[in-house]
Amino acid sequence: MTIFTASYALIYSLLLTIATLSCKLLAISIILILTNWLAHNITEIATCLKNLVLYFISHFVPGHLDFKKLPYGKWCIVTGATQGIGKAYAEAFAKRGMNILIISRSEDKLKSQSQELAKKYKVDATYLPMDFSKSPSTYVSRLRILLNEKRADGTTIAESIGVLVNNVGALPYAYDTLVNDIARRQKENPLETYGDRMQKNLNTNCLSQMVMTSEIITLMRNKPIPVGNTSGKKGIIISLSSYTCKRPMPFWVAYTACKAFNFYFSDALATEISFTTNDLIVQTVAPMEVATSMAPREKGGWRAPSAEKFVEVCINLIGWSKYTHGWPIHDLRALFNDCVGGGHFAIYIVLFDRYKRITAGRLRKQQIQLREMREKVVKHTKSALSRVSSMEGVKRTVTRVASSDMVKRVVTRVASRQGSGNPEARDYTE
Ligand SMILES: NC(=O)c1ccc[n+]([C@@H]2O[C@H](COP(=O)([O-])OP(=O)(O)OC[C@H]3O[C@@H](n4cnc5c(N)ncnc54)[C@H](OP(=O)(O)O)[C@@H]3O)[C@@H](O)[C@H]2O)c1
Numbered sequence: 001m002t003i004f005t006a007s008y009a010l011i012y013s014l015l016l017t018i019a020t021l022s023c024k025l026l027a028i029s030i031i032l033i034l035t036n037w038l039a040h041n042i043t044e045i046a047t048c049l050k051n052l053v054l055y056f057i058s059h060f061v062p063g064h065l066d067f068k069k070l071p072y073g074k075w076c077i078v079t080g081a082t083q084g085i086g087k088a089y090a091e092a093f094a095k096r097g098m099n100i101l102i103i104s105r106s107e108d109k110l111k112s113q114s115q116e117l118a119k120k121y122k123v124d125a126t127y128l129p130m131d132f133s134k135s136p137s138t139y140v141s142r143l144r145i146l147l148n149e150k151r152a153d154g155t156t157i158a159e160s161i162g163v164l165v166n167n168v169g170a171l172p173y174a175y176d177t178l179v180n181d182i183a184r185r186q187k188e189n190p191l192e193t194y195g196d197r198m199q200k201n202l203n204t205n206c207l208s209q210m211v212m213t214s215e216i217i218t219l220m221r222n223k224p225i226p227v228g229n230t231s232g233k234k235g236i237i238i239s240l241s242s243y244t245c246k247r248p249m250p251f252w253v254a255y256t257a258c259k260a261f262n263f264y265f266s267d268a269l270a271t272e273i274s275f276t277t278n279d280l281i282v283q284t285v286a287p288m289e290v291a292t293s294m295a296p297r298e299k300g301g302w303r304a305p306s307a308e309k310f311v312e313v314c315i316n317l318i319g320w321s322k323y324t325h326g327w328p329i330h331d332l333r334a335l336f337n338d339c340v341g342g343g344h345f346a347i348y349i350v351l352f353d354r355y356k357r358i359t360a361g362r363l364r365k366q367q368i369q370l371r372e373m374r375e376k377v378v379k380h381t382k383s384a385l386s387r388v389s390s391m392e393g394v395k396r397t398v399t400r401v402a403s404s405d406m407v408k409r410v411v412t413r414v415a416s417r418q419g420s421g422n423p424e425a426r427d428y429t430e
Contacts, residue, residue: 041338041339044334044335044338044339045335045339047323048331048332048334048335050321051321051324051325051328051331052328052331052332054317054320054321055313055317055328055331058313058316058317058320059313059316067093067096067097067098067162071162071226071228071229071230071231071233072162072163072226072229072233072234072235072236073160073161073162073163073220073223073226073234073235074098074099074155074160074162074226075098075099075100075101075157075160075161075162075163076089076090076093076094076098076099076100076101076161076162076163076164076165077100077101077103077157077161077163077164077165077212077216078090078093078100078101078102078103078165078167079103079104079132079165079166079167079168079208079212080103080104080132080167080168080169081102081103081104081110081113081165081167082102082104082105082106082109082110082113083109083292083293084290084292084293084294084307085167085240085287085290085292085307085310085311086102086104086165086167086168087113087307088306088307088308088310088311089165089167089238089311089315090102090113090117090165091117091308092308092311092312092315093163093165093315094117094120094121094123094125095121096315097121097123098123098162098163099123099124099125099157100114100117100123100124100125100126101125101126101127101128101146101157102114102117102125102126102127102128103127103128103129103130103143103168104127104129104130104168105129105130105131106129107127107129110127110128110129111127113127114126114127124151124152124153126146126151126157128142128143128146130142130143132168132203132204132207132208133170133200133201133203133204134200134203135203136203136207136211140211140215143215144215147161147215147219158219159223160223160226161216161219161220161223161235162220162226162235162236163235163236163237163238164212164213164216164220164235164236164237164238165238165240166208166209166212166213166237166238166239166240166262166266167238167240168204168205168208169204169205169240169242169258169259169262169294170201170204170205171255171294172197172198172201172254172255172258173254173255174251174252174255175251175252175351175354175355175358175359176251176355176358176359177251177253177355178253178254180359181254182194185197198254201254201258202258205255205258205259205261205262206258206261206262206265209239209262209265209266210265213237213239213265213269216235216237217235217237217280220234220235220237220280221234221235221277221279221280231319232278232279233279233280233281233319234279234280235279235280235281236280236281236282236283236318237266237269237280237281237282237283238282238283238285238314238318239262239265239266239282239283239284239285240262240285240287241259241260241262241263241266241284241285241286242255242256242259242262242286242287242288243286243287243288243325243330243334244256244259244260245259245260245262245263245264245286246260246263246286246338247337247338247347248260249347249351250348250351250352251351251352251354251355252351259286262284263284263286263323266282266283266284267284267322267323269282270282270283270284270322281318281319281322282322283314283317283318283321283322283323283324284322284323284324285314285324285326286323286324286325286326287310287325287326287327287330288304288325288327288330288333288334289303289304290304290305290306290307290310290326290327291304291305291306291307292307302329303329305327310326310327311326313326313327314326
């Protein structure tokens with residue numbers, strides 16, 4: 001129930017009380033409203049309190065999941081791992097002694113990063129350049145080949161996968177309306193339909209998680225339980241969503257829709273597994289702002305942590321929180337937004353304001369570009385005109401000089417000297 005509904009109900013009960021002139025009724029109404037509010041928000045309040053307690057405990061009792069003993073398998077696979085949160089996950093699991101397979105598009109970055117991880121943490125690290133925006137048929141076979149290749153120790157990755165981090169994600173656009181985005185893309189590339197473009201975004205943000213999970217989940221389950229595993233769990237699947245998964249955001253329409261998919265997919269999978277085999281840990285990570293290239297205004301601090309700090313907190317919560325915002329401040333903000341009706345309204349106002357400012361900025365930029373173009377055109381036209389007129393001037397001068405009496409006299413004299421074989425005349429003509 002929002003604060004607005006509560007206010008309406010309060011006003012209504014006040015009117016009712018005045019009408020009946022009964023103070024008792026007012027008291028009963030207020031109690032009813034408060035009970036109703038508590039009943040509606042009890043889950044959010046309880047989740048937030050639980051998360052805060054867990055942050056506290058996991059901070060002081062880190063490592064309740066001892067990855068050093070590799071109880072879930074030797075390998076960790078991270079998608080979207082060349083920067084930001086994915087890169088931090090790869091490093092965090094390598095630090096815990098796991099072998100790492102990193103996946104992204106940029107081969108150069110992947111290569112240097114895997115070499116760095118192998119050298120720094122003395123683990124086996126490899127990479128696979130893959131573009132998740134394309135159809136799965138373009139990358140799944142390459143993934144399967146790599147998973148079944150023999151490594152230096154004679155084993156394969158497929159035999160011992162412990163962790164999968166479904167991190168890859170992309171922002172189709174932000175702080176803009178869908179209508180503006182359609183128009184802009186049309187201008188950028190008239191040959192590509194908006195649907196084709198959005199298909200790539202859906203592939204990257206949504207299909208990637210389904211495909212990777214479906215490729216890895218059976219391998220994780222079919223492996224023998226690693227030595228030292230007392231938990232009965234055979235692996236961990238971590239999927240990145242976003243706080244926006246539960247709070248549809250205007251001006252981020254396409255992104256929040258994808259993140260809602262991520263949440264529903266991962267959360268439902270977690271429940272399904274806990275009801276059936278109960279042999280895997282599934283965690284949904286739904287951050288607010290983390291200081292990465294996706295949130296370029298954030299510098300890393302209490303409001304928006306760095307990717308490294310954020311990932312450490314999330315890893316400490318594996319097995320304890322199946323859904324986490326990954327940062328205590330984000331939990332408190334989520335509680336405020338979800339329980340106080342005005343909270344999400346405030347977000348919409350902030351987003352609308354940012355949209356207006358960014359759109360105004362874009363317009364200003366366009367105007368500046370137009371002005372610069374106009375100035376360039378005017379400058380070029382002027383110089384071309386002056387060149388034409390100076391050419392005309394040169395032509396006129398040449399004609400005037402050529403037709404002048406003096407030149408005619410000189411030409412005649414030279415011609416006559418040439419005829420007489422005078423050497424002075426040769427110099428003259430040269
Ligand atoms: N940062 C935040 O504030 C925030 C908030 C909420 C949720 N999230 C979620 O957290 C996840 C990671 O975000 P981030 O901030 O770390 O993003 P990021 O810094 O932009 O990194 C994205 C990573 O994905 C890779 N990638 C992008 N498109 C790809 C594609 N088509 N195929 C393969 N790899 C691709 C990029 O590498 P290449 O360019 O080399 O391919 C890069 O390594 C995303 O799912 C995002 O939605 C982030």
